[in-house]
Amino acid sequence: MIKKLPALLIVLALVVAACGDDDGASTTTTEGEAVTTTTAAPTGQGEAGSTLATIQERGVLICGTNETLPGFGFREADGSFSGFDVDYCRAIAAAVLGDATAVEFRPLTAAERFTALQTGEIDVLIRNTTWTQTRDTTLGAHFAPTTFYDGQGVAALGSKGFDSDSTIADLDGAIICTNAGTTTELNINEAIQLAGIADNTTVQTFEDFDQVMNAFQAGSCDAITTDKSGLISRKATAEPAAFRDDIVIFGVTLSKEPLGPMYRSDDAQWGDIVDWTVYTTFIAEEKGVTSANIDDYLANNPDDLEAQRLFGAAEDELQTGMGLSADAYYNAIKQVGSYEEIYNRNLGPDTVFNVPRGLNSLWINGGLFYPPPAR
Numbered sequence: 574m575i576k577k578l579p580a581l582l583i584v585l586a587l588v589v590a591a592c593g594d595d596d597g598a599s600t601t602t603t604e605g606e607a608v609t610t611t612t613a614a615p616t617g618q619g620e621a622g623s624t625l626a627t628i629q630e631r632g633v634l635i636c637g638t639n640e641t642l643p644g645f646g647f648r649e650a651d652g653s654f655s656g657f658d659v660d661y662c663r664a665i666a667a668a669v670l671g672d673a674t675a676v677e678f679r680p681l682t683a684a685e686r687f688t689a690l691q692t693g694e695i696d697v698l699i700r701n702t703t704w705t706q707t708r709d710t711t712l713g714a715h716f717a718p719t720t721f722y723d724g725q726g727v728a729a730l731g732s733k734g735f736d737s738d739s740t741i742a743d744l745d746g747a748i749i750c751t752n753a754g755t756t757t758e759l760n761i762n763e764a765i766q767l768a769g770i771a772d773n774t775t776v777q778t779f780e781d782f783d784q785v786m787n788a789f790q791a792g793s794c795d796a797i798t799t800d801k802s803g804l805i806s807r808k809a810t811a812e813p814a815a816f817r818d819d820i821v822i823f824g825v826t827l828s829k830e831p832l833g834p835m836y837r838s839d840d841a842q843w844g845d846i847v848d849w850t851v852y853t854t855f856i857a858e859e860k861g862v863t864s865a866n867i868d869d870y871l872a873n874n875p876d877d878l879e880a881q882r883l884f885g886a887a888e889d890e891l892q893t894g895m896g897l898s899a900d901a902y903y904n905a906i907k908q909v910g911s912y913e914e915i916y917n918r919n920l921g922p923d924t925v926f927n928v929p930r931g932l933n934s935l936w937i938n939g940g941l942f943y944p945p946p947a948r
């Protein structure tokens with residue numbers, strides 16, 4: 574009990590900070606992130622190494638995610654969750670619990686997400702979250718390898734004279750809308766200043782992106798801005814078709830937005846487990862291993878010692894040393910799939926989004942994914 578008291582005080586300090594109340598010790602950035610010099614220690618699970626034990630005891634992974642971003646994190650009409658980020662929650666559950674369905678999805682807005690991670694309300698945050706220096710160094714958290722390389726974009730309506738060649742300077746006098754608690758908000762404010770249009774131009778923020786889209790559709794916003802993946806997702810699912818077809822995404826990219834899972838930094842074992850779940854999806858794609866062929870692959874490729882180790886079929890496997898079962902990453906691939914499968918299922922050519930792989934390709938295909946060797 575005595576041991577728990579400081580943790581409680583830290584939680585309270587973070588909650589106060591997240592609500593924007595500057596008490597001198599803690600401050601919030603315009604992203605709504607709790608930034609504190611003395612209370613950044615993670616508070617959720619206490620002892621290092623205990624996240625895994627907590628999840629195993631609970632029998633369920635609690636994954637913070639989006640519920641309003643089709644293709645990444647979305648709550649379907651029947652209450653189920655879908656999306657690229659959601660599948661990474663499932664892959665971690667498969668690795669840790671042997672069951673990709675053992676996940677409780679906790680929908681979070683951008684402004685809520687970091688407090689939920691810090692207080693231990695969630696085990697991991699996978700919600701189109703950009704890896705930045707502030708978030709990496711002041712929130713008591715770390716990032717897993719990037720799963721989606723993105724960049725910030727802007728969209729407006731063709732009927733108002735915009736097209737894909739439009740620039741930030743063309744937004745002089747406009748109302749530009751986005752959601753609060755994001756890197757987006759910071760980047761757009763910098764961009765309008767650099768374009769010399771800040772005096773005339775308004776950046777308006779909303780709690781979530783559904784509100785942004787509603788205001789855009791109602792004509793209260795001249796332009797919207799967020800990660801380009803988000804713009805593609807929102808355009809593809811906008812109704813009615815006349816509005817959807819009128820939305821144009823500018824060619825310009827305002828920033829780098831490397832998106833990936835985020836976890837508390839007090840528990841290195843947990844961080845390794847999440848990191849290697851991500852690497853395993855890359856390695857599986859490198860080898861052409863899929864959920865459908867993994868058993869045949871292991872049976873037919875006894876000389877691929879790396880695969881035999883990573884998927885738990887060899888004596889010198891490394892997963893048990895990480896606190897997992899030997900077949901942890903076999904389960905992740907068997908039940909959820911390789912990076913390519915996760916990508917195609919949610920964003921690929923057969924989906925309404927059809928997002929080109931671009932930077933989100935393996936190094937052997939000209940992209941940025943270069944997983945370390947599993948040895």
Ligand SMILES: N[C@@H](CCC(=O)N[C@@H](CS)C(=O)NCC(=O)O)C(=O)O
Pocket residue numbers: 639640641642681682683701702703752754755756757780781782783799800802803804830832
């Ligand atoms: N990647 C950026 C932006 C994340 C973000 O919140 N994006 C918006 C638009 S793609 C979103 O997810 N909106 C859904 C919501 O807030 O409910 C960040 O980490 O700050």
